Amino acid sequence: MKPSYFSYIALFFAVFALSTSAIFVKLADAPPAITAFYRLFFAMLLLLPFLIGKKSNRQELVGLTKKQWGLGILSGLFLACHYVLWFESLEYTSVASSTVIVTLQPLFSMVGGYLLFKERFSKGAILGCFVAIIGSLIIGWQDFQISGEALYGDILAFIAAGIITGYFFIGQSVRKDLSLISYSVIGYGSSAIFLAIYALFLKESFFHYSSDTWWALLGLAFIATILGQTIFNWLLKWLSTSIISMSILGETIGTCILAYFILDEVISIQQGVGIVVILIGLALFLIQQRQTN
Numbered sequence: 001m002k003p004s005y006f007s008y009i010a011l012f013f014a015v016f017a018l019s020t021s022a023i024f025v026k027l028a029d030a031p032p033a034i035t036a037f038y039r040l041f042f043a044m045l046l047l048l049p050f051l052i053g054k055k056s057n058r059q060e061l062v063g064l065t066k067k068q069w070g071l072g073i074l075s076g077l078f079l080a081c082h083y084v085l086w087f088e089s090l091e092y093t094s095v096a097s098s099t100v101i102v103t104l105q106p107l108f109s110m111v112g113g114y115l116l117f118k119e120r121f122s123k124g125a126i127l128g129c130f131v132a133i134i135g136s137l138i139i140g141w142q143d144f145q146i147s148g149e150a151l152y153g154d155i156l157a158f159i160a161a162g163i164i165t166g167y168f169f170i171g172q173s174v175r176k177d178l179s180l181i182s183y184s185v186i187g188y189g190s191s192a193i194f195l196a197i198y199a200l201f202l203k204e205s206f207f208h209y210s211s212d213t214w215w216a217l218l219g220l221a222f223i224a225t226i227l228g229q230t231i232f233n234w235l236l237k238w239l240s241t242s243i244i245s246m247s248i249l250g251e252t253i254g255t256c257i258l259a260y261f262i263l264d265e266v267i268s269i270q271q272g273v274g275i276v277v278i279l280i281g282l283a284l285f286l287i288q289q290r291q292t293n
Contacts, residue, residue, distance in 0.1 A: 007238050008286065010231055011247050018228035019254020020219065022095045023262055025087055028216035031204045032087035035217065037195035039083065040076075042221030044188040047230070050181050060182050071174045072183060076190030078167040083191075084198065085160035092153030095263075099255050100136045101157035105245035107133070108165035113242040116169060121242070124288035132249045132281025139252055139274035168232070168241040175236040184230050246285050249278055 028035050051057045064072075089098045106129050113119035121129075167187075174183055199206065209217075232244050253275045259265040 004238075007235060011235055011239065011244065012250065014228045014231035014235070015247050015250040016254045017223050017231070018248065019251045019258055021224040021228070021251075022090065022099050022255050023258050024216045024220040024224060025090055026095060026263065027212065028209075028220070029213045030209055030217070031199070031202070032084055032091060033195060033199040033202055034204050034206065034209075035087050035220070036080065036083035037192055037199055037206075038217040039220040039225055040079065040188045040195060041192040042218060043225040043230070044185055044192055046222060046226055047181055047185050047188070051185050054181070057179060057181050060179055064178075064182070068174065068178060069186070071170055072178070072186035073190040075167050075170040075174070075183075075187040076192075077194055078163050078170065079187060080191040080194040080198070082160045082164040082167060084195065085156045085163065089153040089156035089160065092149040093157070094150075095255065095259060095265075097150070097154060098157045099252055100139060101154055102161045102164070103136060103249050103251050104133060104158070104161050105165045105168075105248055106242065108162050109168065109242040109245035112165060112169055113240055117172070117240065119240055119242060122288045125285050128281045128283070128285030128288060129246060130281070131284060132246065132278050135274045135277030135279075135281055136249055136252050137274075138277060139256065139271045141270070165241065165245060168236065168244060171233055171236045172241050175233065180230070180234045180237075184233050187233075188225070243286065246282065250282060253278055 025035060030038075051061065086098065086102050089102070110119075110121060110126075110129065114121070171183065171187075235244060256265075256267055256271050256275065260267050
């Protein structure tokens with residue numbers, strides 16, 4: 001079944017919501033493990049009433065198979081690893097560089113989609129993918145630093161990109177038979193548990209943070225996760241991982257715009273050119289893939 005235009009509208013809304021991630025992480029004065037923990041923990045708490053309050057969701061949760069539980073928990077592990085690595089990368093490299101690298105998910109998703117789901121891509125879609133990636137590289141090029149800590153941060157972001165693609169592939173498989181709320185609560189809840197264990201291992205404090213940090217953590221949970229990540233989980237029932245991963249390249253655009261208004265960062269001519277190139281690539285990819293589906 002060909003996805004509706006509403007699916008694409010929801011997709012771009014989720015991309016913009018996700019664009020707030022790097023901004024909130026920068027505003028939150030907390031260690032990466034704690035930031036990641038509260039992002040998923042608060043998101044789970046926000047969704048929990050919908051799980052408990054609806055009879056069909058409760059019945060579904062009770063009737064889950066061991067395989068569904070296993071895949072749900074595995075998705076939580078992938079998500080926990082992704083956020084720890086990405087938030088850690090922001091401690092060592094710039095917002096632009098880290099965001100650009102972590103959104104290079106199409107490189108993983110197109111290969112995985114072909115091998116795991118026999119997904120086919122037209123030449124136009126492949127061209128659109130590489131055009132959009134080039135646009136991301138144009139935006140972040142001046143921030144790439146092949147030295148010491150910055151290089152380490154870039155490597156962490158690249159690994160995080162591969163891991164989040166694995167998370168979406170699990171979701172693409174599980175969401176065929178599992179509702180959005182059940183899948184999200186299991187994934188976010190198990191991820192929060194993994195992150196809590198990791199934070200305890202590092203002996204990080206779970207409290208004693210400023211009010212600004214708590215607001216930033218709540219923003220991460222509600223805006224970036226519920227309105228961003230959770231909508232992606234919902235769309236996995238109709239859209240492939242490759243389409244969602246491609247669209248996430250637009251996160252770079254949203255982050256640049258938000259950084260201009262919130263962090264007083266200037267949008268350079270180079271970044272403006274990169275934004276236009278990304279939009280051209282995304283449009284080419286999505287149009288070509290919609291025609292072939």
